[in-house]
């Protein structure tokens with residue numbers, strides 16, 4: 001039977017306790033989630049500014065759909081590039097300080113476009129060990145195109161420098177997350193940019209968890225470090241996390257973006273997102289730009305959580321971002337803890353190997369500007385009680 005192999009593999013996954021199930025939400029994304037007739041306090045989304053359920057943005061999407069229709073009808077290079085798409089590209093360029101941007105349907109597709117487009121035969125890719133799965137897949141595509149790919153130990157600038165110094169590649173790409181998605185820590189971007197300059201490499205930065213959150217007005221990780229929009233930087237930002245809508249962009253010099261537009265396969269061979277999404281994103285960008293109060297609340301809640309959980313038997317990783325991983329260690333213990341929290345109305349996902357290294361199973365607490373001080377207090381009190 002053609003399906004036998006699938007049955008066996010699914011049984012193996014189940015036997016290892018790794019079967020994944022989707023929870024169906026009966027409410028919009030927000031601080032509360034209606035699931036199975038219960039109201040859960042949500043620490044499981046990437047909606048860092050609480051914009052996913054924002055009424056103004058939803059209204060802009062609705063108005064955009066009435067003005068521009070439901071679909072774009074084609075890929076950007078054929079006939080699917082509508083005025084709202086063009087507008088959001090310019091707005092994102094102005095906001096991030098880069099000369100030009102290109103929007104994508106998802107961050108996954110944006111990452112798949114960049115690395116293999118800029119690195120092929122005779123070139124080399126240097127990637128942080130803890131990069132997001134989409135960057136790893138992009139690296140594999142570059143490898144299939146003939147690029148040499150190397151992974152350096154997480155955040156290890158000295159190891160990266162040794163690899164760069166030994167490389168004879170024509171074009172070099174350093175590829176990193178800005179905020180690492182399972183640890184919440186920041187890449188040493190100033191040191192990485194310095195290395196990129198000294199070894200004449202491109203620096204590809206995935207700012208999925210920095211855009212909207214970090215920097216004086218949410219411009220992202222570069223602004224956080226006071227770094228310029230250098231021509232050798234290719235910045236990817238996602239628009240379905242803090243921005244609360246969906247899609248992604250790549251920002252860079254006018255020339256680099258033109259090159260990506262001409263050659264990025266996951267840009268070229270896919271239908272442009274519905275123009276209404278771009279309309280919603282324009283509104284979201286205004287709210288991000290004017291969102292200092294949201295960010296102030298987010299960072300106050302992060303500080304409250306860290307203070308409240310200090311000294312608990314499960315340590316928090318040293319993260320200054322909205323991703324706050326509580327290290328439990330043992331896989332079953334992490335899952336059991338998440339289950340008890342769930343029973344008490346707190347939704348905090350457990351993350352296990354192979355997503356994270358062995359022995360570091362954790363609760364991945366996502367803090368949002370939508371959370372109140374009482375929400376955070378409730379999580380702290382419950383965790384203390386369970387410890």
Ligand SMILES: *Cc1c(COP(=O)(O)O)cnc(C)c1O
Nearest residue numbers: 106107108132134181208238240
């Ligand atoms: C979520 C995420 C992506 C993918 O973005 P999508 O828009 O969800 O496809 C890429 N990189 C990182 C680090 C992410 O966390």
